[in-house]
Amino acid sequence: MFEYIAVQLVHLTGLTGRLASSLEFWIYDTLKITVILLGVVFSVSYLRTYLPPEKIRDFLKGKKALVGYVLAAGLGVISPFCSCSTVPLFLGFVGAGVPFGMTITFLTVSPMVNTAAVFVLFGTFGWGLTLAYLLGGLTVGIIGGSGLKVLGFERYVVDFDFSANGDEPGDSTKSARKRLREAYVDAKEIVGRIFPYVVIGVGMGAAIHGFLPEDFIQNTLQGAFAVPAATALGIPIYTNIMGVIPVAESLISKGLPVGTSIAFMMSVAALSVPQFVLLKQVMKRNLLIAYGSIIGVGIMVLGFVFNLVF
Amino acid sequence: MKVEILGSSGCSTCESLKHDVERIVEEMGKEDEIDVVKVEDPARFASYGVMSTPALVADGEVEFKGTVPSSQEIREVLS
Numbered sequence: 477m478f479e480y481i482a483v484q485l486v487h488l489t490g491l492t493g494r495l496a497s498s499l500e501f502w503i504y505d506t507l508k509i510t511v512i513l514l515g516v517v518f519s520v521s522y523l524r525t526y527l528p529p530e531k532i533r534d535f536l537k538g539k540k541a542l543v544g545y546v547l548a549a550g551l552g553v554i555s556p557f558c559s560c561s562t563v564p565l566f567l568g569f570v571g572a573g574v575p576f577g578m579t580i581t582f583l584t585v586s587p588m589v590n591t592a593a594v595f596v597l598f599g600t601f602g603w604g605l606t607l608a609y610l611l612g613g614l615t616v617g618i619i620g621g622s623g624l625k626v627l628g629f630e631r632y633v634v635d636f637d638f639s640a641n642g643d644e645p646g647d648s649t650k651s652a653r654k655r656l657r658e659a660y661v662d663a664k665e666i667v668g669r670i671f672p673y674v675v676i677g678v679g680m681g682a683a684i685h686g687f688l689p690e691d692f693i694q695n696t697l698q699g700a701f702a703v704p705a706a707t708a709l710g711i712p713i714y715t716n717i718m719g720v721i722p723v724a725e726s727l728i729s730k731g732l733p734v735g736t737s738i739a740f741m742m743s744v745a746a747l748s749v750p751q752f753v754l755l756k757q758v759m760k761r762n763l764l765i766a767y768g769s770i771i772g773v774g775i776m777v778l779g780f781v782f783n784l785v786f
Numbered sequence: 787m788k789v790e791i792l793g794s795s796g797c798s799t800c801e802s803l804k805h806d807v808e809r810i811v812e813e814m815g816k817e818d819e820i821d822v823v824k825v826e827d828p829a830r831f832a833s834y835g836v837m838s839t840p841a842l843v844a845d846g847e848v849e850f851k852g853t854v855p856s857s858q859e860i861r862e863v864l865s
Contacts, residue, residue, distance in 0.1 A: 563828040568837030
């Protein structure tokens with residue numbers, strides 16, 4: 477349906493050739509991503525009113541290692557917290573007795589694997605890559621969290637006091653109307669924040685789609701250094717993963733290997749300078765470096781593995 | 787009364803909650819009685835037991851967290 481709208485609109489402009497094909501890509505992808513984004517963000521925001529962070533914390537307290545890590549990673553997928561909530565969540569979890577490793581797992585998976593991104597990836601690339609993205613992100617989070625725990629990095633958490641008055645999980649008997657209103661406020665904020673990135677990201681994707689020569693990637697972005705380079709390139713780029721998917725879509729269609737693309741997408745989402753500046757408030761330098769390295773290495777390993785598999 | 791709005795600097799819903807509260811204080815004509823401040827230090831969030839922002843603390847009591855309350859709800863807390 478979106479394709480029909482895009483084709484008709486481009487037809488009206490009378491454009492042909494590369495420009496037409498870029499414009500079509502831009503309209504189609506913007507429509508598709510925006511519709512998925514609205515639907516998924518609103519649904520998840522609504523469900524989230526049933527799952528405040530206090531409940532997640534209580535789920536994770538006192539869980540046995542393996543179950544706890546898998547649960548922490550799973551909860552990270554369905555909890556789309558704004559990066560500005562990362563620090564209070566970290567303090568709240570650690571302060572209230574959630575094991576340190578599981579907290580790190582949750583905080584790693586939460587920005588890296590995002591529910592709306594799962595749907596957009598599925599709509600764009602199908603099952604294989606979507607599952608790879610999902611399972612890959614969970615794996616990096618679980619290995620990262622348990623790895624830092626085993627290596628004893630817990631002692632590098634900045635000292636602070638956490639009040640016990642956060643123990644009550646808030647108002648659990650909200651009316652449906654109140655939940656809908658909260659979901660609406662939340663979804664409006666999230667979509668408003670992400671939308672500019674989507675438009676820019678799709679614009680870049682469209683430019684690549686229409687104008688990047690077919691052999692450019694074959695000649696430049698191949699070989700052993702492609703995955704580390706893609707990961708490093710993702711660090712200074714601070715955007716939402718929804719803005720990166722259309723760029724990756726174009727690059728893959730031009731021959732960029734899937735693993736390299738996924739490494740880039742995950743690095744943009746999980747390794748970003750502003751995120752680390754925020755985390756510096758609660759993590760001492762050693763922990764921060766270890767956290768960044770373990771995610772970076774995890775992403776690169778995933779990139780290499782997916783390049784071999786796909 | 788001292789009203790604290792808890793929210794990190796990059797959080798837009800936290801800013802809008804602060805504006806809502808200031809507007810309502812003005813409408814109620816209580817600028818002299820109610821002092822509205824923004825708190826951006828996460829250690830202070832933790833000391834209130836707050837994990838999700840924005841949150842509204844009135845005289846040391848956490849009234850809302852993780853949500854932007856409606857004008858009606860804000861009024862009830864302030865009056």
